Amino acid sequence: MFTVKNIRKEFIVDFWKDPFVALEDLSFELEKGKITGFLGANGAGKTTFLKILLRFIQPSSGEISYLDGVSTNDFFKNLGYMPERPYYYEYLTGREFLRYCGKLQNLKSDKIDKAIDFWTHELKVNFALDRNLKSYSKGMLQRIGFASALLHDPSLVVLDEPLSGLDPMGRKEFKDILLKVNQEFGCTVFFSSHIVSDVEEVSENVVVIDKGSLVYQGNINSLLDQSASKLVKIEVDRVSDELQKAEHQIIEKMTIGSRNYLYCYKENQEKLIKEMANSSINIISLNQESYSLEEVVYKLNG
Amino acid sequence: MDKTLLIAKYTFKQLLKSKIMFNCFWLGLALMLFTYITSEFSFGNPKVIAMDFGVGVSSLASVAVAIFLGVSLLSEEIESRTVYITLSRPIARSSFIFGKILGMSLILFLNTLIILSCSLVIFFLFGGEWSTLIPVYLIFSMFEALLILLVVVFFSLITNKVLSVMNTIVIFILGHAIPNSLDINMVKNNPLLENLLKGYTYIFPDLDRFNIKKELSLSFQVDTTLIFNSSAYAISYIVLLMSVIIYIFKNKDLT
Numbered sequence: 001m002f003t004v005k006n007i008r009k010e011f012i013v014d015f016w017k018d019p020f021v022a023l024e025d026l027s028f029e030l031e032k033g034k035i036t037g038f039l040g041a042n043g044a045g046k047t048t049f050l051k052i053l054l055r056f057i058q059p060s061s062g063e064i065s066y067l068d069g070v071s072t073n074d075f076f077k078n079l080g081y082m083p084e085r086p087y088y089y090e091y092l093t094g095r096e097f098l099r100y101c102g103k104l105q106n107l108k109s110d111k112i113d114k115a116i117d118f119w120t121h122e123l124k125v126n127f128a129l130d131r132n133l134k135s136y137s138k139g140m141l142q143r144i145g146f147a148s149a150l151l152h153d154p155s156l157v158v159l160d161e162p163l164s165g166l167d168p169m170g171r172k173e174f175k176d177i178l179l180k181v182n183q184e185f186g187c188t189v190f191f192s193s194h195i196v197s198d199v200e201e202v203s204e205n206v207v208v209i210d211k212g213s214l215v216y217q218g219n220i221n222s223l224l225d226q227s228a229s230k231l232v233k234i235e236v237d238r239v240s241d242e243l244q245k246a247e248h249q250i251i252e253k254m255t256i257g258s259r260n261y262l263y264c265y266k267e268n269q270e271k272l273i274k275e276m277a278n279s280s281i282n283i284i285s286l287n288q289e290s291y292s293l294e295e296v297v298y299k300l301n302g
Numbered sequence: 303m304d305k306t307l308l309i310a311k312y313t314f315k316q317l318l319k320s321k322i323m324f325n326c327f328w329l330g331l332a333l334m335l336f337t338y339i340t341s342e343f344s345f346g347n348p349k350v351i352a353m354d355f356g357v358g359v360s361s362l363a364s365v366a367v368a369i370f371l372g373v374s375l376l377s378e379e380i381e382s383r384t385v386y387i388t389l390s391r392p393i394a395r396s397s398f399i400f401g402k403i404l405g406m407s408l409i410l411f412l413n414t415l416i417i418l419s420c421s422l423v424i425f426f427l428f429g430g431e432w433s434t435l436i437p438v439y440l441i442f443s444m445f446e447a448l449l450i451l452l453v454v455v456f457f458s459l460i461t462n463k464v465l466s467v468m469n470t471i472v473i474f475i476l477g478h479a480i481p482n483s484l485d486i487n488m489v490k491n492n493p494l495l496e497n498l499l500k501g502y503t504y505i506f507p508d509l510d511r512f513n514i515k516k517e518l519s520l521s522f523q524v525d526t527t528l529i530f531n532s533s534a535y536a537i538s539y540i541v542l543l544m545s546v547i548i549y550i551f552k553n554k555d556l557t
């Protein structure tokens with residue numbers, strides 16, 4: 001879809017200080033027709049990169065080229081973009097705002113109205129279309145923003161933290177729609193996030209950046225295989241010394257208030273549980289911990 | 303071009319639906335009341351005072367609205383990230399900024415019209431008569447407000463909000479004071495100072511060209527060449543500032 005070559009971005013923070021390097025020598029390629037997650041911790045440079053991709057800001061050096069000989073103009077015609085934490089024009093209604101977006105895309109009025117109808121139903125904000133955006137909740141704005149990015153059947157959607165600010169139901173709905181536009185409409189999806197499990201659930205590929213530099217690009221499953229093995233968190237009714245035999249299987253013991261937690265690797269889970277049964281320690285709950293971004297990045301950096 | 307008009311339309315719509323027009327009505331009413339009281343309780347010809355005071359304050363009010371609108375034109379778009387929504391679509395940056403300014407100018411025009419009408423009501427109440435200078439005054443107030451709008455937008459592209467407002471106010475005050483000061487004897491007797499001040503008026507906007515308050519309140523005639531020259535001056539200055547703004551905006555990092 002596009003190729004990124006040696007992008008570097010400096011921000012001048014203070015006139016007499018060295019500039020701050022937000023992105024350094026970033027190169028990767030976005031595969032067409034797939035969902036690609038864009039992972040990085042807060043401040044890693046995700047938003048900065050997306051702004052360069054969309055030409056809101058100029059890179060200090062390097063370039064992005066659009067594949068298939070697509071001209072810049074065509075690229076923007078077929079692009080759907082949603083910025084992070086959008087607010088939009090407070091005094092327009094949802095419908096007015098979406099019409100505005102549709103007209104900017106050169107769509108005909110009847111086509112715009114159809115698309116508004118379709119996507120707001122999908123995103124469950126159709127009930128609020130005739131209210132001013134001022135009265136929308138955070139999640140509703142996010143939904144309207146997502147609808148505005150999908151209105152014109154783009155061939156690429158770029159989303160900056162689309163899942164932040166949504167409740168668990170909303171996160172699931174958004175992920176379903178991401179999969180839907182990809183599978184049914186053949187749309188390439190590129191979205192940023194700092195939550196590994198969200199990216200893992202929907203995307204095939206992942207681009208990971210840390211402090212402005214690329215640390216991984218490629219298939220997400222091979223990334224997760226090569227990084228940390230999964231952790232299991234077990235809540236028990238008491239922690240006692242009788243568990244000594246299993247001591248080396250426990251990574252960490254933790255007591256929060258009156259609750260006791262043990263952490264172990266998934267492969268050691270069964271041995272540990274047997275040991276607990278022998279010591280008549282009761283298990284209250286058992287959860288598989290998902291990967292944290294820190295773990296992944298830490299492992300990648302060696 | 304139709305994209306420019308689209309942006310203008312929605313800018314206008316959004317501002318119309320916000321509270322700003324309401325404020326302008328209140329301002330107009332307050333101005334009416336105040337003008338009435340001032341004219342009634344002061345010595346001299348109430349008609350002249352109504353015109354002088356009312357019309358003076360109304361042009362000041364349009365300038366204030368221009369600064370208020372202009373300073374938030376870009377910063378609000380960036381804070382609410384609406385600018386990203388718009389510019390990620392097939393539209394040139396120049397169309398966007400031009401459309402924004404066009405939409406705002408329309409609001410500014412309505413504001414100027416409403417406030418000026420309010421002060422005229424009092425003027426007519428005291429027996430003032432219609433003159434062709436009144437529409438000229440409206441157009442001149444609009445030129446002034448538009449120039450100030452462009453000046454504040456220009457500053458907001460290169461500095462922060464507070465500095466933009468302050469710089470614009472300075473430009474506004476100097477734009478009136480310096481051309482006026484050229485008539486003072488002290489200045490006339492000091493060629494260096496005179497040239498310096500004249501130089502200022504060649505570069506920065508000379509807002510005194512749009513000041514026909516005295517002529518208006520005393521029902522004098524204004525030379526048509528003066529009207530023509532001032533209009534030509536305003537239009538050229540507006541085109542120039544607009545081009546500079548478009549140029550800067552095209553190359554600006556929108557962070």
Ligand SMILES: Nc1ncnc2c1ncn2[C@@H]1O[C@H](COP(=O)(O)OP(=O)(O)OP(=O)(O)O)[C@@H](O)[C@H]1O
Pocket residue numbers: 011012013020022040041042043044045046047048049084194557
């Ligand atoms: N206009 C700017 N001027 C100076 N520094 C900036 C500017 N914009 C971003 N930065 C810096 O660049 C770095 C990357 O910021 P960016 O917003 O891209 O992070 P991010 O990965 O999107 O983080 P988050 O997950 O919090 O959204 C940060 O350290 C930030 O302070």
Ligand SMILES: [Mg+2]
Pocket residue numbers: 046047048084160161
């Ligand atoms: Mg970000």
